[in-house]
Amino acid sequence: MALKHVVFADPDNTVAKDLLADSYEQMGYQAESGPWRSIYLMGAFELRNGVPTGGGTVTASSDTIRAMPPELLFNYLGVRLNGEKAAGKKLSLNVNFTDLNQPYELLIENGALEVNPALASDAEATVTLTKPVLDSVQLGETTLEQAIANGDIKVEGRKEALGEFLAMLDNYPFWFNIVTP
The missing domain is CATH 1.10.287 (Helix Hairpins)
Incomplete structure (x- = not known):
């Protein structure tokens, strides 16, 4: 063609x-x-x-978000990690879910995100929260900043590390060109 x-x-x-x-x-x-x-x-x-400019459809319902285990979310964050922004950086964050009794380490190294099912002793920061609070942030019911200000999310250690981690994530537009450059 x-x-x-x-x-x-x-x-x-x-x-x-x-x-x-x-x-x-x-x-x-x-x-x-x-x-x-x-x-x-x-x-x-x-x-x-042309490419539509309006909002896209909701790809995950609130029920789906609430049923999603943290491992799936962290795998998705690995997809969103911008390898160029993460290149040459090493960053370790502990994430502790108090209601699930499940800790995680999110380790950025060699431009990739590795998820470990245990807390790291040398993590730069530890984020403590519950799964419902994470769900509220994901669903846009509250912002990360509001949850931290309310005490629903606690960040211990080097607080800037969480912002550095989030700055390495890409947000993908819902609509994109299929046929045209």
Whole structure:
């Protein structure tokens, strides 16, 4: 499909974009696979209308967040870790859930996040909280700063370490280009 190369070379070429959108639309109508159909039709939509700018859908309900064990959240944080920002840094945070009786160490080293199911004796800071407080922060019911000010989250040790950790995380936009550069 040569049209995709034309669109990438000249994203303002409306004739090429319209032709490519027409072909994607036809492939979407003929696709037997649901995911392929969605990809083709979303590509056609993007070519005709641009990338949506409105808010996305809620990807995790409050029930899902509340049922999610901390290990899954920490794995997700590992995905969000910006390797370039974390390169050459070593940072150890203890996270202690008082209601779960489960401690964790979050160790950033070699541009990656490692999650250990025990407290580290040499951690730069220890964050103490309950799982419901973490859920409230994740759901936007309260902010991290409010939870710390209220005493729901306690940070002991080098308090700046938590901010440094959070600064290394990327936030991904819900909408992104599929077809256009």
